[in-house]
Amino acid sequence: MADGQAAAWQAGAAATATAEAAEGASSDLLQPHQQQPEPSPSQPQSQQQQQQPQQPDQPPAPAFTVDWITPHAHVWQQHIVPRLAGRPGVTALEIGCWEGRSALWLLAHVLTGPGSALVCVDPFELAHPPFARNRQVFEANLAASGERGRVRFLHMRSVAALPLLLMEALQPPQPPLPLPAPAADKPSAAPAAAAAPAAGAAAPAVKAAAAGSAPVAAPAPPPRAAAPAPMPSPHPPQPHSPRPQPAPQLPPPPPPHLQLVAVPRPGLDLVYIDGSHLRADVITDAVMAWPLLKVGGLLVFDDYAWPQYADNPVCHPRQAVDAFLQLFGHQLDVLSTGYQVMALRTAAT
Numbered sequence: 001m002a003d004g005q006a007a008a009w010q011a012g013a014a015a016t017a018t019a020e021a022a023e024g025a026s027s028d029l030l031q032p033h034q035q036q037p038e039p040s041p042s043q044p045q046s047q048q049q050q051q052q053p054q055q056p057d058q059p060p061a062p063a064f065t066v067d068w069i070t071p072h073a074h075v076w077q078q079h080i081v082p083r084l085a086g087r088p089g090v091t092a093l094e095i096g097c098w099e100g101r102s103a104l105w106l107l108a109h110v111l112t113g114p115g116s117a118l119v120c121v122d123p124f125e126l127a128h129p130p131f132a133r134n135r136q137v138f139e140a141n142l143a144a145s146g147e148r149g150r151v152r153f154l155h156m157r158s159v160a161a162l163p164l165l166l167m168e169a170l171q172p173p174q175p176p177l178p179l180p181a182p183a184a185d186k187p188s189a190a191p192a193a194a195a196a197p198a199a200g201a202a203a204p205a206v207k208a209a210a211a212g213s214a215p216v217a218a219p220a221p222p223p224r225a226a227a228p229a230p231m232p233s234p235h236p237p238q239p240h241s242p243r244p245q246p247a248p249q250l251p252p253p254p255p256p257h258l259q260l261v262a263v264p265r266p267g268l269d270l271v272y273i274d275g276s277h278l279r280a281d282v283i284t285d286a287v288m289a290w291p292l293l294k295v296g297g298l299l300v301f302d303d304y305a306w307p308q309y310a311d312n313p314v315c316h317p318r319q320a321v322d323a324f325l326q327l328f329g330h331q332l333d334v335l336s337t338g339y340q341v342m343a344l345r346t347a348a349t
């Protein structure tokens with residue numbers, strides 16, 4: 001990221017430095033896909049910030065202005081795709097979505113099995129007002145792909161979204177909410193996934209999105225004030241488990257009496273961390289997402305070798321990634337260390 005977009009992105013990232021995270025969070029979760037009036041992407045951003053609602057029938061101009069996924073697609077193809085593609089019910093979390101390009105790549109290449117879905121977290125203009133345009137493009141691109149129904153969008157900072165996901169994971173198992181049926185004039189999810197803009201293609205404009213008729217993903221169950229009853233640990237001690245013993249130099253897992261009762265039910269197969277690049281935000285994202293990741297799940301950090309702010313550790317993900325890998329190294333195997341870092345979760349404790 002060394003262009004003007006990156007500079008704009010960095011400005012937004014810096015705007016998320018503080019933890020004033022939860023504004024509007026719960027109402028967004030309860031009604032996650034309500035459309036709010038957005039400024040026109042065709043107008044200068046300075047005007048956008050001052051202007052209020054525009055014509056509802058004015059379509060956005062969905063297009064990708066940057067491509068941060070294709071340069072690394074071969075690494076995903078090597079480590080992620082073989083483990084997850086085609087499997088039923090794969091669930092992924094993406095923190096930081098921009099225009100939806102990586103989200104659509106994940107849907108087309110990783111989340112290809114039946115019932116697979118993606119949770120997208122991005123505050124967009126809540127973190128940085130000019131990013132209202134990105135939210136509009138994100139929504140339009142998802143609608144254009146026909147994949148909106150497989151995406152749950154949490155419009156908030158990750159520091160607000162992850163506690164909500166953890167709260168949900170602490171609830172007793174509930175039947176999955178049905179995904180909405182695709183509109184009659186829309187392609188179904190499967191062919192759309194195959195036809196989704198894989199790497200370089202910009203999505204066409206979709207009037208349906210502008211008209212507010214894009215498929216609405218299943219609403220999230222509202223977070224409850226407290227778990228009704230303590231859940232048994234989903235990771236009970238298994239002294240005779242075939243799980244390989246940790247290497248001698250690694251610390252042993254905690255004894256059973258120190259394992260928390262209220263361990264969340266991990267539900268994610270993939271966590272992709274590409275939100276705020278501040279090291280405090282990156283370590284927070286990783287630590288809070290980790291309990292949600294299944295054993296056998298995959299964690300990907302973007303921008304480990306980000307050239308920007310390479311000399312400013314506060315504004316760079318590297319130290320956070322290093323710290324996480326050190327603290328959780330006994331529960332994971334590092335698969336790849338390059339521009340991105342990819343890890344496989346090997347143990348629960």
Ligand SMILES: C[S@@+](CC[C@H](N)C(=O)[O-])C[C@H]1O[C@@H](n2cnc3c(N)ncnc32)[C@H](O)[C@@H]1O
Nearest residue numbers: 016068096097098101102122157158274275276
């Ligand atoms: C580099 S872009 C993501 C790029 C995207 N993954 C892709 O490859 O197309 C970073 C995104 O993180 C979002 N972001 C910034 N702070 C965030 C936070 N605290 N939580 C979640 N997302 C955040 C920004 O709004 C921006 O859209």
